[in-house]
Amino acid sequence: MLKIEGLRVKYGADEVVRGVDLAVKKGECVGLVGESGCGKTTVGLSAARLIDARKGKIVSGKILFEGRDILEFDAEGLRKLRGRRISYVFQEPFSSLNPVFTVHEQLKEALREKGKAQEAISEILKSVGLEKISGKKNIYPHELSGGMQQRVMIAMAIASRPDLVILDEPTTALDVSVQNQILELIAELKEKMNLSILFISHDLRIVFSMADRINVMYAGRIVESGPKKDIVSQPRHPYTKGLIGSIPSLKNRKKRFEAIEGKTPLFSDLPKGCKFYPRCKFRIEKCEDEEPAIENISGDHFARCVRAKELV
Amino acid sequence: MELLKVKNLKKIFPKHKVAAVDGVDISISKGEIYGLVGESGCGKSTIARAILRLIEVQEGSVLYKEQDLLKMPYRKMRAFRKSLQMIFQDPHTSLxxxxxxxxxxxxxxxxxxxxxxxxxxxxxxxxxxxxxxxxxxxxxxxxxxxxxxxxxxxxxxxxxTDPEFIICDEPVSSLDISVQAQILNLLMDLQKRKNLTYLFISHDLGVVGSICDRVSVMRKGRFVETAPCEEIFASPKHEYTKTLLNASRLHFR
Amino acid sequence: MNKLILSGAAIVIFFAIVALFAPLLSPYDPGEIDIENILTGPSPEHLLGTDSLGRDLFSRMVYGTRISLLVGLIAVGISALIGVILGSLAGYYGRWVDTLIMRFVDVMLCFPAFFLILAVIALLEPSIINIMIIIGVTSWMGVARLIRAEILSLKERDFIYAEKAIGASDLRIISRHLIPNAMGPVLVSVTLGVAAAILVESSLSFLGIGVQPPTPSWGNILSEGKSVMGAAWWMLFFPGLAIFITVLGYNLLGEGIRENILKT
Structure with a gap:
């Protein structure tokens, strides 16, 4: 469905996406996880060609949607692509909705076929669990809670019956109890509509519960990728191990976390070799000079670490 | 030894009329890490601020070493502030x-x-x-x-100020997960080294569960459940606790 | 930095230098009367001409710059001081302190400021110091409102709660943490205020109740000029131009600061 190859994106002088390969198959939910500033949102925005041209620039790479490179699309082609085939859900539901239009008006905009709009809108609102407002035409975004707003955003995203939905931290701004409802809704819609999803989040726990495949991103590159169960039970990259060690768990109650030391490097000041080298517990001399290539571990599991095979 | 005892604390913000904190009791022993869990707007930060008298409350008392902080004259309170401190949620606005x-x-x-x-x-x-x-x-x-x-x-x-008691008001919720773990490690180390007492406030039951001794679950200004951490996780009594537990994904593996 | 700030600052700095080095720049004593050269037009000896007592207009303009700027800056200094103190007290303490101060502001704003100044001057004698004080005490209300609004939002920020938690006194919180963070908009207001104060001083002097001759100010030169308007255009043109450019300079600078520095 979606295949990103060798994507490089620059913001000013900083290259924040430094060669990313990623694929989303039909009906699959692929997680892209990493911490703030690792470039994950930029990857998501690039996949829908939503990078603000004044700030950032796709330097090289291919973004293949059903085999066609969308980087070569013209404005009209892009409009059709984004309106019908690819949808994007942002982190902040409130700032993503236009406050001066009603929910109905905004949903109508998003519909692919405008005929029988009223019925279609009611139908969509019901499908995202908003039966309460499906009959009401004059509801404005500010009258809804954060969770309901995010449901509206999701309704808008699926209104055009897209094939691919990119969800960028869709529950981060919401309360924990509402988070779960939204995630359940996403999972349910995915099954029902056979959606392909690129799920971007900083929260490993959420990605683990949603995604079939997981890509871990660090300093602008994928450092590990593989099926969920491999990543959870046998992480190979020291960064992935550190992230998992940082998740609170009841087994290690009142014990220190196996945290990652140090801090994320700035894009303007990246280490020369492996970008994780200065923080890595397992580093060897070789890591300092050369950034390792991503290597196959087993089956569909890849890691960008020279010691990946020995670190079990 | 009981270090801090909050009795029947009530706070109503004049604009909202509904009680933000509606009759809450807490008792924390010396050296304990006491967790307070709830979602945004449940009143947990209001409790934190009320204990330190950063805001005024309508009712209740806060006994610290058996002295009521809320009735203390202003000058005496300033001296007491040395032993009670606070760590804020958002490091961007707290400096x-x-x-x-x-x-x-x-x-x-x-x-x-x-x-x-x-x-x-x-x-x-x-x-x-x-x-x-x-x-x-x-x-x-x-x-x-x-x-x-x-x-x-x-x-x-x-x-x-070399305090004995620190209120940690969501100290890690705006941080990345790897940084969160670093900060939690630091807080745990300091607690052991200096025998500190914490009131640890969070919306994340996972975080609370991994560092606290006891926990109160708060909803709409009231405590719905208070128990030692192990108990809450093994057998949550209240429906709301179960919802939060479910959302915290402690058993993701 | 953009064009607004640069051109504004250039003008402001130019006049500041003129004021500072007035004795070096002026070819004649500004009070020196020369009966033989009354109302001569601009010439190599008298760059901007002479006035009705034969005094060198250029020299008088240069010294006038001193007076006009001094009055503007000190008046604004006084108004900023009053405004910042009252505004921060109102914003920080709220309740009756706020009510009292803000109603006082409303009352002050009810008086047409210029007539208030006229009335006060009529009672007191119109010395430079009195003018500065009067302009100052009748123009602090805008600053007070700005500071109050800033402090109302700042005092709910966590770092202020943190200061209270470590036991900082109100005075320390207000002076070390609130006011410095609230000064941005005040800076703009003060810069614009200098322009306004210079205009008020010029108007007062023009009406003959401001800075009194023989001390030169742009306003009273202009005032003298109006009686010889037909015979000596330079007596109106140059002081008018100086006032216009200076006011423009401060306004440009103020707008520039607002648009560039505060937004970032």
Whole structure:
């Protein structure tokens, strides 16, 4: 469905996406996880060609949607692509909705076929669990809670019956109890509509519960990728191990976390070799000079670490 | 020994009319980490601020070593502030953007101790080193620091008065997960080293579960459940606790 | 930095230098009367001409710059001081302190300021110091409102709660943490205020109740000029131009600061 190859994106002088390969198959939910500033949102925005041209620039790479490179699309082609085939859900539901239009008006905009709009809108609102407002035409975004707003955003995203939905931290701004409802809704819609999803989040726990495949991103590159169960039970990259060690768990109650030391490097000041080298517990001399290539571990599991095979 | 006892605390914000905190009782022993879990707007931050008398409440008492902080004259309260401190949620708004890191910490010594400039500098450095920050940070502004580093400064500021009791108000919820683990480690280390007592506030039951001894679950200004952590996780009684537990994904593996 | 700030600052700095080095720049004593050269037009000896007593207009303009700027700056200094103190007290303490101060502001704003100044001057004698004080005490209300609004939002920020938690006194919180963070908009207001004060001083002097001759100010030169308007255009043109450019300079600078520095 979606295949990103060798994507490089620059913001000013900083290259924040430094060669990313990623694929989303039909009906699959692929997680892209990493911490703030690792470039994950930029990857998501690039996949829908939503990078603000004044700030950032796709330097090289291919973004293949059903085999066609969308980087070569013209404005009209892009409009059709984004309106019908690819949808994007942002982190902040409130700032993503236009406050001066009603929910109905905004949903109508998003519909692919405008005929029988009223019925279609009611139908969509019901499908995202908003039966309460499906009959009401004059509801404005500010009258809804954060969770309901995010449901509206999701309704808008699926209104055009897209094939691919990119969800960028869709529950981060919401309360924990509402988070779960939204995630359940996403999972349910995915099954029902056979959606392909690129799920971007900083929260490993959420990605683990949603995604079939997981890509871990660090300093602008994928450092590990593989099926969920491999990543959870046998992480190979020291960064992935550190992230998992940082998740609170009841087994290690009142014990220190196996945290990652140090801090994320700035894009303007990246280490020369492996970008994780200065923080890595397992580093060897070789890591300092050369950034390792991503290597196959087993089956569909890849890691960008020279010691990946020995670190079990 | 009971260090802090909150009795029937009530706070109504005049604009909202509904009680933000509606009759809450807490009792915390010396050396304990007491968790307070709830979602945004449930009143947990209001409790934190009320205990330290940063806001006024309508009813209730806060006994610290058997003295009621809420009825204490202003001057006496200022002296008590040394032993009760607070760490804030958002390290971006909890540090004055115009004041250098060294001065933020030094200010505490200016207020409370009568020291020479050299002694103050030494103590400032000592305090920063406790949280893993060195001399290089003295002259920097908050905007030049990462979120995790700023939160360390916030912790250092709280430690500077050499307190016994610290309220941690969502100290890790705006941080990345790897930084969160670093800060939680730091807080646990400091607690052991200095035998501190924490009231640890969070919306994340997972975080609370991994570091606290006891926990209260709060909803709409009231406690729905209070129990030792193991008990809450093994057999949550209240439906709301179960919802939060489910959302915290403690059993993701 | 953009064009607004640069051109504004250039004008402001130019006049500041003129004021500072007035004795060096002026070829004649500004009070020196020369009966033989009354109302001569601009010439190599008298760059901007002479007035009805034969005094060198250029020299008088240069010294006038001193007076006009001094009055503007000190008046604004006084108004900023009052405004910042009252505004921060109102914002920080709220309740009856706020009510009292803000109603006082409303009352002050009810008086047409210029007539208030006229009335006060009529009672007191119109010395330079009195003018500065009067302009100052009748123009602090804008600053007070700005500071109050800033402090109302700043005092709910966590770093202020943190200051209270470490036991900082109200005085320390207000002076070390609130006011410095609230000064941005005040800076703009003060810069614009200088322009306004210079205009008020010029108007007062023009009406003959401001800075009194023989001390030169742009306003009273202009005032003298109006009686000889037909015979000596330079007596109106140059002081008018100086006032216009200076006011423009401060306004440009103020707008520039607002648009560039405060937004970032």
């Amino acid at each position: 004055d953007p115009r004041v250098k890191i060294g001065e933020i910490i030094e200010e505490v010594f200016i207020i409370h101790d009568n020291l020479s400039q050299q002694e103050r500098r030494n103590k400032t450095l000592e305090t920063l080193e406790m949280v893993g920050l060195g001399e290089a940070y003295l002259g920097r502004l908050p905007s030049e620091l990462s979120g995790g580093e700023r939160q360390r400064v916030g912790i250092a500021r709280a430690l500077a």
